[in-house]
Amino acid sequence: MTTVAYLIATLLVGMGLFFAINYLVRAYFRYKDSKIIYCPDTGEAAIVEVDAVHAALTSMVGKPDIRLQNCWRWPLHEDCGQQCLTQLDMAPAECLVQGVLMKWYNFKSCVYCGKPFAEIHWASHKPALQSPEGKLVEWREVPIQDIETVMQTYRPVCWDCNIAQSFRRDHPELVVYRPWRDGIPRS
Numbered sequence: 179m180t181t182v183a184y185l186i187a188t189l190l191v192g193m194g195l196f197f198a199i200n201y202l203v204r205a206y207f208r209y210k211d212s213k214i215i216y217c218p219d220t221g222e223a224a225i226v227e228v229d230a231v232h233a234a235l236t237s238m239v240g241k242p243d244i245r246l247q248n249c250w251r252w253p254l255h256e257d258c259g260q261q262c263l264t265q266l267d268m269a270p271a272e273c274l275v276q277g278v279l280m281k282w283y284n285f286k287s288c289v290y291c292g293k294p295f296a297e298i299h300w301a302s303h304k305p306a307l308q309s310p311e312g313k314l315v316e317w318r319e320v321p322i323q324d325i326e327t328v329m330q331t332y333r334p335v336c337w338d339c340n341i342a343q344s345f346r347r348d349h350p351e352l353v354v355y356r357p358w359r360d361g362i363p364r365s
Contacts, residue, residue, distance in 0.1 A: 205234035215262040290339035305342035307332040
C-alpha cells in the first residue's frame with residue numbers, strides 16, 4: 179500500500195513541477211523580447227528590455243512585477259520613474275521590436291536576390307542587413323539605441339542570401355563564381 183502512495187505522490191509532484199515549469203517558460207517568453215515605448219520624459223520612441231526572469235517568477239504569486247533591465251537612456255537616466263512600463267500593460271504586442279521589424283521588412287525586397295519578404299521566421303531564419311559600406315550585419319549586432327538609424331540607412335537581406343554571402347566572405351577559396359549564368363558576358 180505504501181508503494182502505491184509513494185508512486186501517486188511522486189506522480190502528483192512531477193505533474194505539479196511540469197505545469198509550474200511550463201508556466202514559467204511561457205511567462206519568460208512573454209516578457210523576453212525588446213519592446214518599443216514612448217519615453218514620458220522625452221516624448222521620443224525608445225527601446226527597452228524587461229527583466230523577463232523576474233517578471234516570470236513574480237507572476238507565479240500574482241501580478242508580475244515588471245521592471246526594466248535595459249533602456250536606451252541608461253546609464254545617465256537609470257534612476258527615472260519608469261512610467262513607461264504602463265505602456266507595456268496596455269499594448270504589449272505593438273511594443274515588440276519584432277513587430278516593428280516585421281513592418282519594416284514588409285514590402286521590401288532582398289538586396290542580393292530581389293525576392294520580396296513574405297513571412298519571416300525569427301526563430302530559425304532571421305533576415306539580416308547590409309550596411310551602407312556593403313558589410314553584412316545581423317540584428318543581434320545592432321545596439322538597441324541604433325535600431326531607428328539602422329532602419330533608415332541599411333538595406334534588407336534575406337536569410338538565404340545572408341548565409342550564401344557569409345560563406346562567400348568566409349571561404350572564398352571554396353566558391354566558384356560563374357557570372358555568365360546570370361547573363362553577364364564572358365569578355
